[in-house]
Amino acid sequence: MQTIIEPFRIKSVEPLEQTTPAERERYLEQAGYNLFRIEAGKILIDLLTDSGTSAMSTEQWAAVMRGDESYAGSNSFFRLKRAVDELTGFRHMVPTHQGRAAERILFTVTCKPGDLIPSNTHFDTTRANIEFVGARAVDLPLPEAADTQARLDFKGNMDVAALEALVRKEGPQKIPLVMLTVTNNSGGGQPVSLANIEAVRGVCANYGIPLYLDACRFAENAWFIHQRELGYQAWAPKQIAQRMFSLADGCTFSAKKDAFANIGGFLCTNDDRLAQQETNLLILTEGFPTYGGLAGRDLEAIAVGLEEVLEPDYLQYRITSTGYLGRHIADRGVPIVEPPGGHAIYIDAAKMLPHIPADQFPGQALAVELYRHAGIRSVEIGSVMFGAAARHELLRLAIPRRVYTQSHIDYVVEAILEVNERKRNICGMEIVKEPPFLRHFSARFRPLAC
Numbered sequence: 286m287q288t289i290i291e292p293f294r295i296k297s298v299e300p301l302e303q304t305t306p307a308e309r310e311r312y313l314e315q316a317g318y319n320l321f322r323i324e325a326g327k328i329l330i331d332l333l334t335d336s337g338t339s340a341m342s343t344e345q346w347a348a349v350m351r352g353d354e355s356y357a358g359s360n361s362f363f364r365l366k367r368a369v370d371e372l373t374g375f376r377h378m379v380p381t382h383q384g385r386a387a388e389r390i391l392f393t394v395t396c397k398p399g400d401l402i403p404s405n406t407h408f409d410t411t412r413a414n415i416e417f418v419g420a421r422a423v424d425l426p427l428p429e430a431a432d433t434q435a436r437l438d439f440k441g442n443m444d445v446a447a448l449e450a451l452v453r454k455e456g457p458q459k460i461p462l463v464m465l466t467v468t469n470n471s472g473g474g475q476p477v478s479l480a481n482i483e484a485v486r487g488v489c490a491n492y493g494i495p496l497y498l499d500a501c502r503f504a505e506n507a508w509f510i511h512q513r514e515l516g517y518q519a520w521a522p523k524q525i526a527q528r529m530f531s532l533a534d535g536c537t538f539s540a541k542k543d544a545f546a547n548i549g550g551f552l553c554t555n556d557d558r559l560a561q562q563e564t565n566l567l568i569l570t571e572g573f574p575t576y577g578g579l580a581g582r583d584l585e586a587i588a589v590g591l592e593e594v595l596e597p598d599y600l601q602y603r604i605t606s607t608g609y610l611g612r613h614i615a616d617r618g619v620p621i622v623e624p625p626g627g628h629a630i631y632i633d634a635a636k637m638l639p640h641i642p643a644d645q646f647p648g649q650a651l652a653v654e655l656y657r658h659a660g661i662r663s664v665e666i667g668s669v670m671f672g673a674a675a676r677h678e679l680l681r682l683a684i685p686r687r688v689y690t691q692s693h694i695d696y697v698v699e700a701i702l703e704v705n706e707r708k709r710n711i712c713g714m715e716i717v718k719e720p721p722f723l724r725h726f727s728a729r730f731r732p733l734a735c
């Protein structure tokens with residue numbers, strides 16, 4: 286059979302509510318043209334994020350009922366620990382309430398002011414947590430990745446020569462660790478090859494620097510390796526994931542992505558001394574080490590999700606359906622980051638709306654227009670999110686896992702193509718109010734005339 290179907294059937298449904306264009310205009314005004322500020326009930330198709338928005342399986346819900354809510358030594362913790370051990374092989378694991386809590390703990394115990402943390406591309410919360418402790422987040426993507434149209438198999442890779450040059454220039458003592466984000470979220474959801482992880486590990490090993498994975502989408506990355514990297518076609522996604530983790534000294538993980546959980550995360554390390562410091566900080570701010578800010582039922586859902594996400598049928602459907610959205614809009618003239626990534630399609634808003642300069646936020650203008658037109662929520666990844674550090678002006682359409690069917694995605698395709706037809710009428714935006722950190726979550730905008 287040629288048709289790749291959703292490898293599940295639906296047992297419980299959640300109604301979607303339509304809104305009128307006039308209602309949507311009012312909601313936009315009230316929200317300061319920031320889609321994070323709009324009530325979810327007023328959204329028809331929510332592609333804001335794939336984070337925490339997955340549909341859980343029957344097995345996960347069954348595991349939720351088995352959650353052991355003991356304060357200390359919960360069975361659910363040991364269930365999760367076994368799942369993480371088997372997958373990653375890391376010596377120490379502490380649960381955290383989500384990925385950024387793992388980041389905050391890791392960078393608090395490893396960084397001092399003036400330090401540098403290189404990455405292929407830092408995610409927004411990762412960058413913010415590094416900067417919060419006075420260190421500098423350095424992105425070292427491939428130079429070719431700057432071209433959103435370049436179709437590279439592993440466009441999420443780190444520029445290994447740039448890493449080597451940075452370590453030589455700054456000295457390894459200023460670099461407490463190197464991070465690799467798999468897949469490279471801010472870089473377009475693009476995968477990182479095993480060869481690149483090995484090469485980065487090689488540089489790290491030469492200079493005695495630990496390598497950490499920001500492993501939020503490890504399974505999607507493993508699937509791309511299975512499909513595209515020479516020599517791994519016969520490897521199961523799980524074996525590939527195990528190989529990826531075996532090259533690192535630790536990881537941060539948001540269970541809200543590739544564990545189909547609605548909340549949760551963890552931090553792993555092989556360093557006994559660090560693990561002790563991390564545990565001390567965990568107790569101070571997250572909770573006792575066997576629950577780390579989560580309920581026992583959450584730990585169970587994550588443990589089951591870590592296994593389900595590596596099933597080949599699921600990964601094939603997941604990556605194919607993301608590509609389906611990408612191909613259907615790109616082949617009709619909407620510029621996307623090529624090739625389609627794992628969890629999201631990124632429209633190149635600067636290319637689509639060349640009449641809107643970066644300081645008038647073309648990605649934000651497009652996000653607003655797509656909501657206004659069809660009730661679809663997406664998110665700007667560009668100058669609003671990263672300020673002057675932004676490399677591109679993108680609009681991300683993130684696909685929640687196991688949530689929307691192909692007809693939902695067909696609706697999204699139609700809406701985007703209609704907006705593209707009259708894109709010359711879309712005008713820029715200006716910021717009227719913003720907070721000091723992570724401004725995209727709460728800034729207020731005003732539409733400009735054009």
Ligand SMILES: *Cc1c(COP(=O)(O)O)cnc(C)c1O
Pocket residue numbers: 336383384385386408410411466470499501538539540541542549550
């Ligand atoms: C989501 C995400 C994080 C942060 O995780 P949260 O659970 O949202 O705190 C970190 N890195 C990457 C690559 C992510 O996608």
